[in-house]
Amino acid sequence: MRSPVRLERRLTQPRWLNSAIPVFSLMGALVVGAVVLLATGKNPLDVYWRILDRGFLSQRAVTGTLRTATPLAFTGMCAAAAFRLGVINIGGEGQLYIGAVGAALVGLWIGGSAPVGITIIVMVLAGMLFGAMYASIVGVLRSQFNTNEIITSLMMNYVAGIVLNYLIFNSRSYWRDPRSVGFPSGKPLEKRTFWPTYEVFSTSVSFGFLLAIAAAIVLWVVYKRSRLGFEIGIIADSPRAARYVGIRTKWTIVAVTAMSGALAGLGGTSQVGDFAHYLDAKGLQLNNFGYTGIVVAALARLNPLGAILVAVLMGGLTNAGYSLQGPDFPSGLVGTLQGLILFTAVAGEILTKYRLRSNRNAVKAVAV
């Protein structure tokens, strides 16, 4: 039962792996995806070409792609921030909803009277705060009772979805537009509070996307240079060493989970401020931004700057999926591809820890 290759522990992690693994993962996912497509009677090259075309190859496509990439960048950073500490917060989905609720609340409340700049700032803060508070429930449960954060954060996604539905569809809440009779919808914000967009190379870039880039830079500096980043690194590497030097692990878990939730909350805020301009209960739940964020984080290998890049990639994929959806482009195809990308990214991580060695000749490496 001797297999031709075996895994051997790597002693060092070459730098090139950092970029090679995502690339290999993507290619691997496309190959496996092609097999699925072929098996179901589709032409993979044709499908991939159309995705490329509709996702990236025109100004209109890029505008749409960046629009989809914005929430994904935030949820990707949300997942990455928590995963770095070993806290598997998969509640980005729900935290995004709750962030949107907070931002819409503030936008509706002071949007008519306060100066535009102030309104936007307060919306951003409120979205972060709501997201952070919602996520910190997960963090507190994990650090105080050692409750499995994966399941609690996931359950809270469903709860958040129910909250959204309640606010818009099943109650006469502050967020609901009283004029919407037949089909209930959110109360629209004042036009003046809409977030600005900027023309860059004749592509429109939203304020939220710039905010995401700024957040990524801040995060990157936190990880590289700050005391908090140092402590996060130690806790993730060796919880016992963290205890040994007296790092407040429990506090850090809560803080990081809250930070992670704030990022997702920002994603929700940007949905309200940039695009929908009301609490869009249906639209927010339609796209699985939170779950796709996990794919983004994994493929970016938890690097916040990488998350922006990957978010654009995934945004393009998702965006192409919307515009192509129809009889010969089945729904679920984009999700399948994204799942495959995560799958191959997980499998690819193994190359950081091991390398493949031939069993016949122990000295010669056969691959990567």
Added chain:
Amino acid sequence: MNSNLLVVIAASAIFYGTPLFFAALGGVFTERSGVLNLGVEGMMLIGGVTAAWSSLHVGGSAWFTVLVALCIAMLAGSILASLHAFLCVTLRANQTVAGLSITIFAGAVGLSSYFANIWKAAQDPVTRQVRKLDVLGLADAPILGPLLFNHTILTYLSWVMCAVASWYLFRTKIGLQVRAVGESPQTADAMGISVVKYRYIHTMLGGALAGLGGAFYSLAIVPTWVDGMTKGAGWIAIALVIFGFWRPGLTLLGAYLFGALQSLGTVLKARSFDIPGDVLDALPFVMTIVVLVLVSTRFAHKRIGAPAALGVPYEREER
């Protein structure tokens, strides 16, 4: 509340709890062997869509079609689970993220939806359903009728499986070895038990049961295919494994408790009780969190005996 209402709730708790139990029992097997499977939701959905397709397209007698549909659902679940095992056991990947990748890959907006779309599985109610039986003609008997004699064949199967699973895990040699693999793979390996084989088999068994649970949704509960129809049942099943202390019997009780929560809304609304629907909808999820907090306190944790090597990849040549 009158006793009649209680009986209705209990009966529908058993009905709604059955797929939860299948998925959770699969989780018990998988986790007892030391593998954490967060792909249950995806496996249930794949089971659901393949069962719906089979029900629509496989010919033959109703019984035959349903049987084939269930087998195909189990097969589909276990194929997906074998991917999970490949990541976790062979590649020793992070089991949490591996499971997530399975759920995203196969989940509500992934492969299950894709299949449903290209197979047109969602168009009609499935014709060949898993229907409630009238056992010994006692279905209409007072109280005991709805509780014991008016269930689907799968519910009766689940009772048998609960007993068999307990016996298997705690009374047989193989069960002892499964538990050893989950508790201390080093020991099992040293005693000549193949950690890899046991983990693959029980992960795939878990996937098959998750697929069966998913089939129950598309063939009995709904009964047609709707994208994302399990609505988080796979995740509740994972929590149920913990809630059931990794024991089949307790897991069955837990499944019925959550089944009751899920059915409460439907039952109460049908009887025009004035309880906000959203509160009832949220109840299973909130309850899951509460239950998890309770069992993860230090007091409980010492007593419930989670498999010690759960979620830890096993690597032999470590030095």
Added chain:
Amino acid sequence: MTNSAVRMTGVVKRFPGVIANDGVNFEVLKGEVHALLGENGAGKSTLSNILTGLYRPDEGSIDLDGTPVSFSSPKAALDAGIGMVHQHFRLVEPFTVAENVILGNPQTAFVIDTDSTVERVADLARRYDMAVDPNAKIWQLSVGEQQRVEILKVLYRGAGVLILDEPTAVLTPIEAEALFKTLRAMTAEGRTVIFISHKLDEVMSVSDRITVLRGGRTVGTVATRDTSTRELAGMMVGRSVEFSRATRRNPGDPGDVVLSLTDVSCEDDRGREALHGIDVTIGRGEIVGVAGVAGNGQRELAEVIAGMRTFTSGRILVGDKPLANGRARSAIADGVAHVPEDRLHTGLAAGHSVEDNIALKNYRTPLLSRFGMLKRNVITSQACDLVTRYDVKTPDTATPVRLLSGGNVQKVLLAREFSTKPKVLIAASPTRGLDVGAIETVRQRLVEAADDGVGILLICEDLEEIMSLADRIVVMYEGRLVADMPAVGATREQLGLLMGGATPETSQ
């Protein structure tokens, strides 16, 4: 000779970066106790793991009873009659003794018959004079009893060759004697025992023949009656070594107390009381050795003083300042340095660089950070300085510590701990697993620190080390200090009895 039980010829095993076995030749005769002697890292464990099928040799051959064999798995080796008792027990804690014994045994029936199993395990235990209850759960047993379960497991499967890896490391001297008796009973029945050890005395007393390994190669095989401890020691380390008491430049001052514990109790991770009213003091420049068999509260003692564990009663003073309970940061600030037993994963963050690890205890000081941001260049220069001063062999300060050798890992740790200018140092098994050169360096550093006035609590299972370094020796048994005596005049026998739970009166 036809009565060869096991013969290994030219065995080579390479791991990434090391050659663990480099052409080892090794032959064991039927019915003998054959000791495999060597220092840590000499390749003993690798060799036995090859023999039991856990590792596959890269080169070389194995003959069992004169026929060549090749084991693809531990199961294959077990089926061929080779059983191993590991140093770290391979037992399933929540299972009973009987369940552990039958685990993986092909003869077990599909449906387990608990009663008859228990019966048979009990019979087997009686036959070899091993006291153990087949119905007890493993976690309820003492370490010595757990070892008996390991032996029972192997015997139950009918192994003809038993390999014991450092079996006495976890035993009291009395338990060790009982083990030797059991081994004799087994060889009397024609079974073969391979006894892996690095302890010269016990090898001399238990074995018939001895094979010495050094640096992955066979040095030679000798008959026990034809050799001496001194000759074996020479073979083992490649030169003659003498252990003697370390010479001190400045003797310690027990009157100037730098650390005192008064009636300190605490719980272990399972919530059971691990320390019962500990009273001990350390003077300026004094080295106090804590002797005891592992698992008698030593780890908890170290952690309580280092602020990693809360004490449930009592008082700890560093100098004359009370120690904040369970606050590692204030313990560090108050001058408590700590070299933990698990260096690589507690004392250091193994995946982090040498410089990050050196900064681990002072990264919050104004020297290394400002406004919550780290001064990376100062962190690097601090590390460069210490790496040079402590002669750490590393390519650069950005190298992860897990890539360093054991000796250099310990140097990084010591460099950091001493750079915090401590009043007190808790050193737990500071030389375990190091090679001879590194052991000497570490011991020298400890003595120098004591000469400079640091009070040192040396927690160690190695009596040799305690007796050569400590000024005063305390003995720990079941969470209590059962003796406190000057090192000069203490004898191995006396300490051994105390470690095994004999009261001071009976040990006189």
